[in-house]
Amino acid sequence: MDALGSLLSDFTVRTVMLGCALLGFTAGALGVFALLRRQSLLGDAISHAALPGVAIAFLLSGSRDPLVLVLGALASGWLGTLLVSAITRSTRLREDSALGIVLSVFFGIGLVILVIVNRLPTAGKAGLSTFLFGNASTMLTRDVWTICLLGLACLCCLALFWKEFKLISFDPQFAASTGLPERMLDTTLTTLIVLAIVIGLQAVGVVLMSALVVAPAAAARQFSDKLLNVVLLGGLFGALSGIGGAMLSASVEKLPTGPVIVVLASVLTLLAILLAPHRGLLPDWLRHLASRRRIETRRILQALYRLVESDPDPFRPHDPNALQAVGLKAARSTLAVMVDLGWVEYSGERGWVRLTAEGWEEARRSIGGELPA
Amino acid sequence: MNVELSILLTAVSVAIGCSLVGTLLVLRRMSLISDAISHSVLLGIVLAFLATRDLNSPWLLLGAAAVGVLTVVLIQLLLGTRRLREDSAIGLVFPLLFSIGVILITRMAGDVHLDSDAVLLGELGFVWMDTASLLGMELPRSFLLSSAVLLANLLFVVLCYKELKLSIFDAGLAASLGFSPLLLHYLLVSLVSVTAVASFDAVGSILMVALMIAPPAAAWLLSRSLAQMLGWSALLASLSAVGGYYLAVRIDSNIAGCIAASCGICFLLCWLLAPERGLISRWLQQAEQRLLFPAQMLAVHIANHEGRPEEPVECHSGNIAEHMHWQQQFADEVVAYARQHRMLREQEGILRLTEEGRGIAEKLMLHG
16 A cells, blocks of 8 residues: 555656546547447557658657647548548448558558658657557656647547437438438547547557557447446546556556556456456356256246146156156256245155145146146 | 668568468458557567577467467457457457567566567668578578568468369358368468568568558459459569668668558559559549430430431430430530430431441340
8 A cells, every 4th residue: 555655646657647547538438439330440540540640740840749749640640541431432442451551551651751750860769669659657747738638628529429429320321311411420530539549649659559449448338238338438447447557567667558558458358248247258158057047947847747737646756857758857956946946845765856836836827727627 | 692682582572472361361351460460479479589588499480370370369259259349359359469568578578689669660671681591592581581481372372272262252152162261261360470470570560561451452453353463462562562672772761661651652553543443444434424324315315206207306406405304504415425426416406326326226225
């Protein structure tokens, strides 16, 4: 706890944590829309495509003001998404190829410009590897301000057009038919996603920013079917991964922030896929087992009933193995469940079973037979 | 061997090797698998390096290829849970593996020359410094490695040509005939991984993605068969490699980046100029069809009324707009088009079909 306390009182660590949390929240919340629109990999493409924008912005302005660089990144990321949709609309190429082309070619061009920029005397170290892998630990107050400002702008815009964005994400045809400017809303939403991505590039880098768009949203999706809940949860998961990553890398030596954030977010997603209450694999499997057990008990109950149906004594004990004659196998555990339910009881020492009055009634009701005279 | 020649040879052999498997990826809608694999192989390289402590060990190649295949297996597993769509599954798996790789590098391998920049960017300019001798010739190691991979890819494409074609264009039929699409899938994925590793130290993973996707995508716009597409993409990739190299020399910048950029230029040119499927020829076609179809309609109209009492009214050039329900201006355009293409001529204000025009009208009426 002391370690945590001293960590939290450290100004630099606090700045980094705040920045990562805001970043995670924005990316997580906007990522949900990318997920719904099957654009998860757009994040990957955009974050690579932003490089030439950053380099050119630096070349033109000569400043390393995060706001200028973000605007450059936004412009070229946006151009990249436009190209992707132009390619898919006008050729037989599918979206995956279009994304791949934009991603790699833009990145290559960015690289070329960056090498040239780095030769300029004013450049200092414009830090390519910062751009690739991010460097959250050097985040300054003004970086956090930029993230804060742009992140809030993104979220406000999202809140403002909530209804419209919801509609175009789930049913774009209907949205268009109601007279909404579908194309423009689509572009706005994509721009917001681009913005959410580019503000994080400095902090967590190209490869990892794309993960921050995918992972928290994918985790949140497992918990709810309501858009608002998923968006809020996505933001929460993103923020948690950001804070966790910042804290871990501040307290352990030689642990890069960006990758740790990604690992945390991914682990969170895997856990969500495994354990989430409704959609999780484990609860799903348990439900499956329970329903199999339920069907099994029904079938055995009915079979036992058939055995005594025309018997004057409906409560005569039978060997459970006799059920094999009708193709059923009564496992001990299933019989135990039925005893617990009070439908069946053991009788005698040979392990034979007989229906109880309650079980007989239940079986008759489920088969729909007549009462014996 | 001189510097320029070794760089060019390496670049071209990487380019062709990438473009061959890339063609298959593009056709199978798996383009972004190359991106995923190119990032996640980093983990395999790091793990193999930590185990062997030798950057030249062949285990690096194997480890990386194994992680490449693992990437695809994990993606398939996630898809199998039906909780995620394909894009999210890919976007979840490779950053995770890549991040683990970066963390391992930072923590364990900080003191050796194995940095993640090199993996992503590569440095083609230095391939000539690291040579090995083969048949008495001193050849760059990267060139030897990439030509071995090129050979493997070529063998795969040639030997499995029929099966690949079938599994690409009709996976169901391929499966029902007893070919195993899954086996081919994993063979392809393994080759992509090996290609990624072989390319990474020469050209970096981003360029590898550019070479794997852009030339095949451009080739697809130019070709009508798998063989054509493979040929075109190998050609375009080599051209981009050579062009990119000279561009890099001219502007003195990163070679890998310039090759990626020239892949982009190459794609852009094909996108604009490809015969039939290019943007420009499609515009021309559309402009042509805007008038061609109405002109055919007009020919049918005239053929219907030809030699009948109503001909002077129905076929009078002044009445066409009214009878065809066209705007006057459009009607004039169509008549001009039809006359220009010798479908009809005007006699004393009455439009009459030429032999050619009558042929067109009869053919339409016969089939319509």
